[in-house]
Amino acid sequence: MAMRIRVINPNSTTSMTEKIGRCARQVAAPGTEISAANPPHSPPSIEGFTDGAMSVPGLLAEIRKGEADGIDGYVVACFDDTGVDACREVARGPVVGICEAAMHAASMITTGFSVVTTLSRSVPIIEDLVEKYGMHRKCKRVRASDLPVLALEEEGGRAREAIREEILRAVKEDRCEAVILGCAGMADLTAWLTRETGVPVIDGVAVAVKLVEALVGAGLTTSKLGAYAAPLVKGEHATVSDHDGK
Amino acid sequence: MAMRIRVINPNSTTSMTEKIGRCARQVAAPGTEISAANPPHSPPSIEGFTDGAMSVPGLLAEIRKGEADGIDGYVVACFDDTGVDACREVARGPVVGICEAAMHAASMITTGFSVVTTLSRSVPIIEDLVEKYGMHRKCKRVRASDLPVLALEEEGGRAREAIREEILRAVKEDRCEAVILGCAGMADLTAWLTRETGVPVIDGVAVAVKLVEALVGAGLTTSKLGAYAAPLVKGEHATVSDHDGK
Amino acid sequence: MAMRIRVINPNSTTSMTEKIGRCARQVAAPGTEISAANPPHSPPSIEGFTDGAMSVPGLLAEIRKGEADGIDGYVVACFDDTGVDACREVARGPVVGICEAAMHAASMITTGFSVVTTLSRSVPIIEDLVEKYGMHRKCKRVRASDLPVLALEEEGGRAREAIREEILRAVKEDRCEAVILGCAGMADLTAWLTRETGVPVIDGVAVAVKLVEALVGAGLTTSKLGAYAAPLVKGEHATVSDHDGK
Amino acid sequence: MAMRIRVINPNSTTSMTEKIGRCARQVAAPGTEISAANPPHSPPSIEGFTDGAMSVPGLLAEIRKGEADGIDGYVVACFDDTGVDACREVARGPVVGICEAAMHAASMITTGFSVVTTLSRSVPIIEDLVEKYGMHRKCKRVRASDLPVLALEEEGGRAREAIREEILRAVKEDRCEAVILGCAGMADLTAWLTRETGVPVIDGVAVAVKLVEALVGAGLTTSKLGAYAAPLVKGEHATVSDHDGK
């Protein structure tokens, strides 16, 4: 029976969801069935704390749908790893963020990596994740190419050149041994950037899909012993999904 | 002219909001005008990551109302400091969480403190905040009294005895010099617990009100130079407050 | 009844004490009574470990005077936070250093700040405080403008221009969102520097006054349960204040 | 074409190598070909720094054989992650240690885990790995069951009961949400221990196989840009493999 992985783009830009889905399918194992989704009502891109926070209720609704659909594991395809902890309360199977996936992978093939993201305002958010994941010794620097996320969706834009230049600067200035792409919207550029720069370039979407396959394949599910136990149902409280669906 | 501080309880339990408002008014300076609010649609208590995430859109809507009302500064009255970073993007004035307030205060009157919270599942969330605020050397231990948040709202309940016992254990076992109450719903117990235990007991609601007064009084507002700049407005995006109000 | 706060400049330069007193009074709440003092015998400026150490006995004598005068809380107005731990043993009310005050405040209105101090030799001392206060993730860099402390007391000097330039470099090179002035003697420049640079500039003296007001207002005093208990009185020992007054 | 993964047991106990190989094959994906190997001359078990160090030349020789055989990725099946960095210099494909594999996996399904290993003398070695992998906030405690490694190879021994008891203590005392088995020789006990304790039990061998599949499947190989570049060949030096083969 196929393993079913759902890749959820927490923003509402469907062209990005489709792109992420394609990238996920390219790396999925033969027995894996990938579906891609995004919340219908969500910011069109996640650029800062507010965008991140506004996307989580919709993201959680998608996880609930996934649970109803019998999904085995989830990728949260936003590099801020928005709402991943909350998703783990709701899901039985593993939930993997693309930032953590990329960093865990990078830590096994380098002694140090850098991240190239979009806007400067995302840098402190990613630096918080670096600390959360214990990657402060491995992550040399989080760099912004100062591109809005949606510039990555424009045909013929200058986005990929800007990212290529930032990768080359990262290797030269940070002494890093690989570069992580700090936005799900960059997933389709991985091969081109690797070829152009000669640097190992890591896309969190691809790696997260493979890590979910790995965890599910090893028989691991989200532990329900402590902080990731199912959300409490409360007496006088309209159920969370009711509220969420209004 | 009065300084206007709004204390926002991110959950929807209005009895808790009223209690928090009363505690805030007790410590406010003569020139300070306190208002207390909570989002109309929100979990009735914040017990875990999902509750926290579900409360933030409503919390942000309250901040937006506050901005329209000309509020000078905000207290977010949930010990998980839920959504505080996002609130700072939206607010001009300072936004202070009750966990950070209590820990900053404790770090200036002790060489080490412990926290007594409600449920075990909140412990890892608070431990993350300990790290985020750089309090790992000051915070001896985060303890759970294994009470649901709403038990604190029940008359004649065993809640306050359970908290008293946990405070006494904290002093004995953790060698701490003060105890922080790890839930906004405990705010009204501070005086009783201090008297009963002889231990300095710190309530984040009171301290947060005073810290907002302090920041506003020192002429400080949230820096808009970087990560706390106002959320970006996006072309094709229904405004966040539209989405939020549906 | 008024709250009485004493601001102690640990060095013996009375012009600096007066300036600090004025800055403190500017931000104090209506009900607060500020007094400013300095030890009569102390180094004229604190520039390095020895100066700091030599100033503490006089500083403690001032705290003892304050206790006799019924002072409610103290500000130690040297950015090295010289002797603050010892002062806490002696004082009943809260004692706040201007470095810790500024850093706690900055951590609530930014995701990252830098410090601009006077001499390079003070940088490692402040970096130790950054670690002590758990601000290593928030403090981007401690910078020296290579001005002696007393140059700040000279009329028409180049000091404020040098500090302005260093603030602008900090924002550009460190990606900081606010700048803390790393010397009590800079307190009167805050408004001018903020206006000139467009950067949130934080003066520890002002913030420390407000934090003492906040702690006292929240009913908090220095915990006497552990390391900040009153100094032990010893049998064969001339009392500390005797020794100190010789 | 099949993906070829070699699982190398750095010690010379072939019964353990066979057991590890069986466990690896149980979790391998359909398209993966597992081979298991151990150096012919090596300590029979890795119990301490000297055993670890003595096993590495043989381990590196096995990696060289693997490179000649066209192996795609390697698992180093000793929980001390002995020699993993050196193996990465020699291998083109990814090399994953079972300790790091288990910890990365545990960090994605829990907010905190403990480790149960064999002898006390291994505890500081594993604690060093906890720091190296940035898992100090996630790893609650490294526990020893005080069993020699080879006791795990004895039929009908008391080993598995001792491990079960230690797992139950870990959950109770450490507030952990999963337990990692801290020795490759425990790999075959995972299912039994999970069933007996009701606790998620993580075996590094299984997870490491899946992580190598994941990295190879995502197109990632060991970065050769820096510290993991191929070992330098030196003029007057008998080649390392010559020396090694003597």
Add this chain to the structure above:
Amino acid sequence: MAMRIRVINPNSTTSMTEKIGRCARQVAAPGTEISAANPPHSPPSIEGFTDGAMSVPGLLAEIRKGEADGIDGYVVACFDDTGVDACREVARGPVVGICEAAMHAASMITTGFSVVTTLSRSVPIIEDLVEKYGMHRKCKRVRASDLPVLALEEEGGRAREAIREEILRAVKEDRCEAVILGCAGMADLTAWLTRETGVPVIDGVAVAVKLVEALVGAGLTTSKLGAYAAPLVKGEHATVSDHDGK
């Protein structure tokens, strides 16, 4: 020519100074000349921050005397390493505190050690030193035997039995591999405690003497390039030694 090392007891209890001098001479190399001194006016014991701070001016005066006497290096014989940084500004040769000496030594002969000190109020002070010296991974625990310092000077007292018991508890509960005596006044008990407990017991006085010999013997002196440069002499300032001598 002999190497001249001065061991300075920062407190004014001369019986302790004599004891420390004897212990220093027992380990000194044949070519080393040990002198022991204490400031005439100083607290009789260092028990807390205030005692520590009050002892430093006298300690610095002793360093100045030492410089006039041509001393090659200094030991500061108080386990709080009181004033060591300031002493380094004044001295040309190396200055070593007994806490740092003991911890550096312990870190080279164990993978983890504990400290047994006198009063509980000293524990946070020593824990700060643990952080300052980067020993947080090596130092398992700082323990108090709840003895006042001067109890160590009493004949036939219960002090040494209390310390022996605490050492045995440390080995059992902390899994430490050596115990550091956390008070200069314990220096003469080292041999007896080692014999009685079978545990490696480390006395900071002995080790610090040997480390000063080592640094001087390696040709190293305190760097005058930065923070340990000589204290600045200030125009309108009565010289520090003048002030100090009043």
Add this chain to the structure above:
Amino acid sequence: MAMRIRVINPNSTTSMTEKIGRCARQVAAPGTEISAANPPHSPPSIEGFTDGAMSVPGLLAEIRKGEADGIDGYVVACFDDTGVDACREVARGPVVGICEAAMHAASMITTGFSVVTTLSRSVPIIEDLVEKYGMHRKCKRVRASDLPVLALEEEGGRAREAIREEILRAVKEDRCEAVILGCAGMADLTAWLTRETGVPVIDGVAVAVKLVEALVGAGLTTSKLGAYAAPLVKGEHATVSDHDGK
């Protein structure tokens, strides 16, 4: 009776061993007898993880010879501190690596130091040691001069000029107060570099010899209570020295 210290160069380049021996003898105390050795079969230089790993079996055989010869303490003269933990299991007396020796010494005479090593590929290895020894706050930067180790053995080479330039850059850019030479092969350049640069230059070989003298002189030996207990002897295992000698 003389104290006998053996300095072991883990690589097989005998000219380097002789140079290291000479440097060791220059600083040894009158009563110390220095012998220098290297394993006969070992990489000619340690440049990376594999070289390091390949040298340890030979290094351990030298320690075993030393134990048979009644050696009192050992210096491991490779700046990667290769195999030091394993050596401590085998030796009774203290074993000190030259990296740790230099860093401990530097931490007592500066508030911050930098390291200048040979090849870039060694930088992450030394950075790991910085963390292991808790020197992350003291070590400003690890710099490579991009010289192969054996270039240090060539007469009239450009090596020493390259190192001098890097030292000057370190002081200017890193604000360090001393520079540690990051390779045993630089030991003979210390005096020249100190003279040429005016910067305190620290050679780990000299300092390590003095630290071994210090530890032995203080009566300290490697603790055998835990992780450094003698390696376990195993039933069916050809003895380690047998294997090693083949």
